[in-house]
Amino acid sequence: MISNKPLKRAPELQPLSHDHHHGLQLCWKIRTGFSKQIEPDRIKKYTDWFFKTHLKPHFELEEKYVFPILGSENELVKKALAEHRRLKRLFKQTTDLEKSLGLIEEELDAHIRFEERILFVEIQKIATQDQLAKIKEIHTEESFTEKDDDPFWI
Numbered sequence: 329m330i331s332n333k334p335l336k337r338a339p340e341l342q343p344l345s346h347d348h349h350h351g352l353q354l355c356w357k358i359r360t361g362f363s364k365q366i367e368p369d370r371i372k373k374y375t376d377w378f379f380k381t382h383l384k385p386h387f388e389l390e391e392k393y394v395f396p397i398l399g400s401e402n403e404l405v406k407k408a409l410a411e412h413r414r415l416k417r418l419f420k421q422t423t424d425l426e427k428s429l430g431l432i433e434e435e436l437d438a439h440i441r442f443e444e445r446i447l448f449v450e451i452q453k454i455a456t457q458d459q460l461a462k463i464k465e466i467h468t469e470e471s472f473t474e475k476d477d478d479p480f481w482i
Contacts, residue, residue: 338452340460343467344394345448347386348440350472354378355440357481358433366480368425375432377475379419387412390443393463397455404447411439 337345354375361371391412395405415436421428 337448338455338460340464341394341448341452343470344386344390344463345444346472347382348444350382351386351436351440354383355433355437358429360481362426362430364480368429370478370480371429372425374475374478374480375419375429381473381475383415383419387416389463389467393459393466394451397451397459398447402450404450408439408443408447411435411442415439 357374358371391409395402395408398405400406415432418428418432418435
């Protein structure tokens with residue numbers, strides 16, 4: 329059984345967990361947009377901005393500095409990389425927007441929960457202080473900048 333107790337995250341990984349929180353908010357915004365019957369084009373414009381501004385750099389940081397801690401042959405890393413590739417393809421979709429946005433919402437939510445509850449737990453177990461320090465150096469805490477020119481979710 330998966331515990332609902334919050335996980336204690338290594339301080340060096342906390343900025344990545346904060347990124348994940350914003351990713352979960354994106355999922356909520358997509359769901360809210362659908363429930364308010366917002367035009368998929370409006371939602372897609374926001375998700376495109378979010379992917380370019382926040383998610384793509386986050387994926388790159390994980391792939392270059394975080395996943396190598398476990399190694400490229402690790403099954404959890406293979407799963408995370410496959411999910412990154414799948415999500416990148418979904419964000420690039422320009423047809424059948426309602427379907428692709430629905431898949432982004434579902435798959436991004438599941439991916440973030442996998443990383444937080446399983447992958448990062450394993451990474452914390454074996455990461456050296458030098459590896460954690462490098463992650464902290466590369467990904468400093470910064471305030472989230474929202475694109476608020478069309479807040480369709482309000």
